[in-house]
Amino acid sequence: MSEPQFACINGELIPKEKAFVPLYDHGMLYGDGLFEGIRVYNNRVFKLDEHVARLYFSAKALNIELAIDKTAMIADIVKTAKANGHVNGYIRVTVTRGEGLGLDPKHLKGKANVYISCEQLALYPKEMYENGLIVVTVSTRLPSPDVIDPRVKCTGKYINNIMAKAEANRYGAGEGLMLTREGYVGEATGDNIFLIKNGAITTPPASIGILQGITRDTVIDLARGFGIAVSEPIITQYDVYNADEVFLTGTAAEVIPAVHFDGRDIGDGKPGPITRKLIAAYRDLTQSTGTPVA
Numbered sequence: 001m002s003e004p005q006f007a008c009i010n011g012e013l014i015p016k017e018k019a020f021v022p023l024y025d026h027g028m029l030y031g032d033g034l035f036e037g038i039r040v041y042n043n044r045v046f047k048l049d050e051h052v053a054r055l056y057f058s059a060k061a062l063n064i065e066l067a068i069d070k071t072a073m074i075a076d077i078v079k080t081a082k083a084n085g086h087v088n089g090y091i092r093v094t095v096t097r098g099e100g101l102g103l104d105p106k107h108l109k110g111k112a113n114v115y116i117s118c119e120q121l122a123l124y125p126k127e128m129y130e131n132g133l134i135v136v137t138v139s140t141r142l143p144s145p146d147v148i149d150p151r152v153k154c155t156g157k158y159i160n161n162i163m164a165k166a167e168a169n170r171y172g173a174g175e176g177l178m179l180t181r182e183g184y185v186g187e188a189t190g191d192n193i194f195l196i197k198n199g200a201i202t203t204p205p206a207s208i209g210i211l212q213g214i215t216r217d218t219v220i221d222l223a224r225g226f227g228i229a230v231s232e233p234i235i236t237q238y239d240v241y242n243a244d245e246v247f248l249t250g251t252a253a254e255v256i257p258a259v260h261f262d263g264r265d266i267g268d269g270k271p272g273p274i275t276r277k278l279i280a281a282y283r284d285l286t287q288s289t290g291t292p293v294a
């Protein structure tokens with residue numbers, strides 16, 4: 001597969017080496033922006049409508065005004081993937097509030113800036129999908145939803161996730177589990193968490209202060225389609241350690257087993273049967289649905 005050649009800035013395709021962010025872009029100055037990470041499988045953009053819907057919900061929450069509607073955004077994303085011959089890979093959409101020095105939004109020139117780019121991205125090696133991840137609980141807590149609601153996928157919030165990921169790296173772990181300020185289980189630094197106990201699935205509720213992942217929602221639908229009960233209770237570390245199986249979900253990571261938490265094996269320390277079934281179902285779905293690129 002050839003390297004992506006073009007980025008799209010405010011609807012215009014630009015050779016990637018000439019695609020720059022303005023010096024006083026509010027995203028650059030203050031992390032004042034939003035983003036979506038989207039995957040393309042087999043020449044189709046997976047869950048594109050859902051990603052764009054979440055982007056506009058985030059924009060509404062932050063009062064960021066986009067110059068284009070959702071239909072035009074979808075068209076620009078598909079146009080960028082097509083221009084790059086991007087039949088399998090990752091698309092990053094970044095929106096920033098606009099340009100202007102000083103944090104007061106009334107001084108901004110024009111509307112939001114929209115940056116779209118394509119990359120190849122493999123988060124984990126294949127063996128980790130077969131053997132499972134080692135996870136540690138990190139000391140970096142999730143921001144409380146009464147301060148920054150993590151359902152808003154805003155760029156500035158991610159400094160916290162970066163610190164949490166660096167902490168997990170220091171322990172040599174594949175992911176870091178982040179707790180809420182109250183100490184309840186929230187999410188991993190870039191993924192949602194699911195537990196399986198006695199054949200039933202639980203995952204923390206989005207309102208606790210986590211991102212409502214699109215992979216999360218997809219996996220909930222797949223599990224319910226198999227007749228597996230899914231609920232969203234408050235979860236503690238006790239529940240994680242005593243689960244039969246645990247897995248993580250995210251656009252970039254997809255569905256990945258997590259077999260070891262904070263020095264404890266989960267179940268027998270190997271990916272379990274329900275996790276494997278959901279990984280296979282997710283792979284099938286990604287290969288067979290989505291918005292066509294060409």
Ligand code: PMP
Nearest residue numbers: 190191192211213214215250251
């Ligand atoms: N939580 C966080 C903090 C994330 O950054 C992501 C990745 N976007 C997820 C969960 C998973 O969300 P999705 O399935 O929509 O990619």
